[in-house]
Amino acid sequence: MGGLPSDKVTLRMMSGEIKEISATGTLADLRQIVAQFAQTCPEFVRFLQDETVLAESVDVASLAGSEVAALITPSVPNLLKALRREEFTFRGLNEKSTSASAARGFNVLHAAVFKGKLDMVRYLLLEEDFLGVNDACSDGSGYTALHLAAARGLVDVCLELLGCHRVAHQDAHSIKDGTALHIAAQSGHTAVLQELLDSEHFAAVNSVIVADQWRQDWRERYGQTALHAAARYGRKEAAKTLLDHPRFTAVGAYTKAFKDAAALADEVGHAELAAMIRSHPKVQKHRRAQA
DSSP states (O other), rough: OOTSSSSSEEEEOTTOEEEEEESOHHHHHHHHHHHHHTOOOGEEEEEEETTTEETOOGGGGTTTTSSEEEOOOOOHHHHHHHHHHHTTTOOSTTOOOOOSSSSTTTHHHHHHHHOHHHHHHHHHHHHHTOOOTOOOOOTTOOOOHHHHHHHHHHHHHHHHOOOHHTTTOOOOOOOSSSSSHHHHHHHOHHHHHHHHHTTTTTTTOOOOOOOOSTTHHHHTTTTHHHHHHHTTOOOOOHHHHHHHHHHHHHHHHOOSSSSHHHHHHHHHTOHOOOOOOOHHHHHHHHHHHHH
16 A cells, blocks of 8 residues: 555645645645644745745646645735735735725734734734834724734734733723723623733723713713723623732722712613622722721
């Protein structure tokens, strides 16, 4: 049996791992398979055989029985190409998106985070020519990359951003939704909440929203903590995560409308959540201290 011709191509990954793949389809198909293995985008994948880059026109069937090296080679052109496939159009690395969509005003990092592309995020944080690490979206939200990651519940992306020395927007406030902690709380992303609360790089644990007075709901929003955000949207697990964490201490904070988190939960119809907040030992202790 050892003398029979193989119908597979042997892929040697950059990690040293060997994969046996059916020698069928196109090189683009092979690239998609490798991208799934490596958790990267297909545009970053290149194939070498005998130290020569394989042309796109190569017949994959002709690679049967041979070994091919699969390389992950991020580059600016590859990145922009990959984002075009995700319906984001950028004229250059430091340009805003010109896509005719709600995502207009994103930079490439915002787009990478929005699509949950961890490999792109890592590449951009290391790419010195990329100058928009701390930019906010110009779409009216004021969201930074960390806000977007928190909103989408992307724990790994949040950790990359929190741990990067180039990132200086960890504690930034968006235009109306507060910090990344507020956003994670209102979205119910408890895993992201936990990482933000635990991170030494995130200091705005007890920050409150400072709403512009021209907003119709400014009194409701002004003074909201992340606990208010969880209460407003009925996120019971998020509220419990905040209350259970020693760094969160703003349990008695009131909005300009004179509502604490429990009162806000009651007002919007989350009676069970309101009761849980009022009965939590940390809230009870605060109330005894104020009596």
